[in-house]
Amino acid sequence: MTPDQFAKATGATPVQVADLERFRAMVEQTNAVMNLVGPATLPQFWSRHALDSAQLLRLEPQVKTWADLGAGAGFPGVVLAILLKDAPGAKVWLIDSLAKRCRFLQEAVDALGLPAEVVNARAESLNLSVEVVTARACAPMTRLLGFAEPYFRKGARGLFLKGESAEAELNEARKSWSFDPELLPSASDLRGRVVRIRRLSRAR
Numbered sequence: 309m310t311p312d313q314f315a316k317a318t319g320a321t322p323v324q325v326a327d328l329e330r331f332r333a334m335v336e337q338t339n340a341v342m343n344l345v346g347p348a349t350l351p352q353f354w355s356r357h358a359l360d361s362a363q364l365l366r367l368e369p370q371v372k373t374w375a376d377l378g379a380g381a382g383f384p385g386v387v388l389a390i391l392l393k394d395a396p397g398a399k400v401w402l403i404d405s406l407a408k409r410c411r412f413l414q415e416a417v418d419a420l421g422l423p424a425e426v427v428n429a430r431a432e433s434l435n436l437s438v439e440v441v442t443a444r445a446c447a448p449m450t451r452l453l454g455f456a457e458p459y460f461r462k463g464a465r466g467l468f469l470k471g472e473s474a475e476a477e478l479n480e481a482r483k484s485w486s487f488d489p490e491l492l493p494s495a496s497d498l499r500g501r502v503v504r505i506r507r508l509s510r511a512r
Contacts, residue, residue, distance in 0.1 A: 309352070309354040309355035309359065310354065311325050311328070311329060311354060313354070314328075314354045314355075314358055314359055314362075317359060317495070318359065318362045318363075318365075318366070318391075320362070320391065324390055324391055324393070327390045327393070327420050328354075328358055328387065328390055330419065330420060331382065331386060331387075331390065331416055331420065332353045332358075334412075334415070334416055334419065335350070335353070335357075335381055335382070336350055338412050339381075342408060342409075342412065344380065344381035344409070344412065345357065345381050345383075355496050356496065356497075357381075357383050357387070358387055359495060359496045360383065360384070360444070360469060360494065360495075360496035360497070360500070361383045361384030361385075361386075361387035361388060361444070361469075362384075362387055362388075362391060363494065363495040363496060363502065364384055364388065364440075364442060364467050364469075364502070365388060365391055365392075366495070367467060367492065367502065367504070368439075368440055368467060371439045371440050372392065372395055372396075372397045372398045372399070372439065373397075373398070373399050373400075373437075373438040373439045373440075374388055374399075374400045374401065374438055374439070374440050374441075374442060375400075375401040375403060375431075375436055375438045375440075375441045375442070375459055375464070376388070376400060376401065376402050376403060376442055376443065377403050377431040377441060377442070377443040377446055377452070377455050377456060378403070378404060378405075378431065378443055378445075378446030378447065378455075379402040379403055379404045379409070379413055379426075380404060380409055380444075380445065380446075381409070381412070382402065382412075382413055382416055383444055384442055384444055384469065385400050385401075385402045385413075385424065385442070386400075386402065386413065386416050386417070386420075386422065386424070388400050388442075389402075389417070389420075389422040389423055389424040390420065390422060392423060393420075393421070393422060393423060395423075398423045399423050399424065399425065400422070400423065400424040400425075401424070401425055401427060401434075401436055401438065402417070402424050402425065402426045402427065403427045403429060403431045403434065404426075404427075404428065405428070405429065405430050405431075406428075407428050410426050410427075410428040413426045414426045430455075431455040431456070432454060432455045432456075432457065432458055434458065435458065435462075436458075436459065436462070437462045437463065437464075438459060438462075438464050439463075439464060439465070440464060440465055440466070440467050441456045441459040441460070441464045441465075441466050441467075442466070442467050442468060442469070443455070443456070443468050443469070444468070444469035445469075448477055448480070448481075449468075449470070449474075449477035449478055449480065449481040449503070450477070450480055450481040450483070450484050450485070452468065453466075453481055453484075453485050453487070453505075453508060454484075456508070457508060460505075460507070460508040465504070465505065465506050466503070466504065466505035466506075466508070467502060467503070467504055467505075468502070468503045468505070469494070469500070469502060470500065470501050470502070470503050471497075471499060471500055471501070472499040472500065472501075474491060474500075474501035474503055475491065475501075478491075478503065482511065483511065484510070484511055485508060485509070485510065485511055486507075486508070486509045486510070486511050486512070487505050487506075487507055487508045487509070488505065488506045488507045489503055489504065489505050490503070490504040490505075490506075491503060492504060
């Protein structure tokens with residue numbers, strides 16, 4: 309996928325594509341000294357990382373406040389912040405427990421002037437109110453729902469990027485959690501799924 313193809317698929321503006329290209333270069337440069345993403349995935353940045361992240365806005369186009377748990381390299385959180393940069397009231401929380409990843413995320417937020425806040429903490433320790441909590445490649449669903457539970461308690465819903473094991477992970481998670489899931493096809497990978505969860509509580 310090229311930047312032009314990404315723009316056509318998502319409706320991204322030239323300014324947003326330019327910001328994403330700057331972010332791509334930052335990821336590539338930092339990846340040489342710190343493992344942010346698999347090096348083999350960098351040539352597929354626009355499909356594997358940018359489109360994979362951007363599809364969440366197509367599913368929740370009215371949402372302005374997001375929390376990205378285990379934000380890592382900034383997918384999906386930084387991409388969402390780039391696409392929401394000019395939206396009034398937009399804010400993306402980029403949460404990661406690893407200080408060096410947070411330093412990279414802060415550099416990206418500062419360089420691109422993003423409506424985002426980087427938090428170096430364990431996701432489940434925070435008390436944030438957001439509309440949607442999200443994550444990609446953070447943890448298996450059972451653990452991920454534990455990280456996300458405080459956000460659900462404050463009214464959030466979940467939108468999680470998962471691979472082909474999504475259904476098996478949900479089945480395992482049902483042993484510990486009660487929730488209403490919806491499995492949606494991924495726009496970036498035929499094997500992938502986006503898991504939407506609207507309600508979450510401990511299983512009885």
